[in-house]
Amino acid sequence: MTAVRQDAWSPDDDLILAEVTLRHIREGGTQLGAFEEVGERIARTSAACGFRWNSCVRKRYEEAIQLAKQQRQKRNYLKKQTNVASHISAVAEQETDSLKYQDQGFVEDAIAIEAVIRYLKQWKTVYSDLQRQISRLEKELKLREDELYGLRQMNDKLSREASHAQLDYQSVNDDYKMLIQIMDRARRLTVLNEEEELRPRFKMDANGNLERIE
Template sequence: MTAVRQDAWSADDDIILAEVTLRHIREGGTQLGAFEEVGERIGRTSAACGFRWNSCVRKRYEDAIQIAKQQRQKRNYLKKQSLVASPHVSSLSIVDEDSKAIKHHETLSEESITIEGIIRFLRQWRGAYQELQRQVKLLEKDLLDREEELADLRDENQRLSSEVSNVQTDYRTVNDDYKTLIQIMDRARRLTVLSEEEEQKQRFKMDANGNLERIE
C-alpha cells in the first residue's frame, strides 16, 4: 500500500513524475496508471501524484507532452504499416523488431527529455532565486525606511511629550494663580460689604453747642 507523505515535493519527485507520465503517454497507457506507478516509487498516493501533475508539473512539460503524443501516434502507425507491408514475414518478428527500434528511439528521446526537463527546471529555479533576491532587497530597503520613519516618530513623540509636560506645568501655575486671585477678590468683596454695613449702622446727632456726635 502506498504510504501517505506530508512533506513537500522535491525536484527529483517532479522529474520522476514527469518521466513516468510521459512514458505512459508514449506507450498508450493511462495517466492513472502512471500516477499509481509514481506513487509506489516515491511513497505517495496516486491522487497526490495526479494533483501535482495537473497543478504544477504538467505546465513545465507542455512541449514534451506533445512530442510524446506524436511518438505514440508514430508507434501505432509503424505497427500497422509493418503488418500490412510485409505479409511474408512473421507478424510476431515484425512487431518484435519494430518494438526494439521504437524502444531504442524512446530511450534516446526519454534521455533528451529528461535532460531538457532538468535544464528547464534549473533555469526556472535560477529565475525564481533571482526574483527572491530582488524581493529580499526591496524588503530590506523598505525595512530601513520604516526604521528611519519610526526613529523620526519617536523623536517627534518625545518632543510633543516634553511640550505637553511644560503646558501642564504652566496650567497648574495659572490655575493656582487664578484660585489665589479669586480668594483675594472674595475677601475684598466681603470687606467692602462689612464697611458699608458699618457705615449704615453709624448715626449722628447735634448737641446744644452745634457739634455732631455719633449715636451708638
C-alpha cells in the first residue's frame, strides 16, 4: 500500500515526477498513469503528484513537454505508416492466394501494384475532400477579413464624428458661457441705469439755493 507523506518535495522528487510524466507524454500514455507510477516510487498519492506537477514542476519543463509531444506525434505517424504498409501487404497476400492458378511471380507483382493503386485512389479522394474543405475555409476567412475591414472603417468614421461632435459641443458651450456673461453685464447696466434715474437731482437757483429737479 502506498504511504502518504506530508514532508516537502525535494529536488529529486521533482526530477522523478518530471522524467516519468515526460516519458508518458512521449510514449502516448496518460498523465494520470504517470502520477500513479510516481506515487508508488516516492510514496505519495497520485493526487499529490498531479497537484505538484500542475502547480510547480510543469512550468519548468514547458520546452521539454513540447518536445515530448512532437516525439509522440512522430511515433504515432511512424506507427500509422507501418500499419498502412502492413495493410497493403495483407491485401496483396489475399489477392495472391485467390489467384494461385496463375503464374506466381507475375500475380504477386500485379496484385501488389493493384493494391497500391487502390490505396492511392483512396488517399486521392481524401486529399480532394481536404482541398475542398480548405477552399471553403479560405472563403470564410476572406469574408471575415472583409467584415473586419468594414467594421474598422465604420469605427474610424464614428471616431471622427465623435471628435467633431465634441468640438461642436465645446464651441456651443463656450458661446453659451459668453452669452450668459453678456446677459449678466446687460442686467447689471440696466440696474445701474434705473438706480441713476431714481437718484434725486438738484440745481442752484439765482439766489444760490439748491432746488430739486423732478
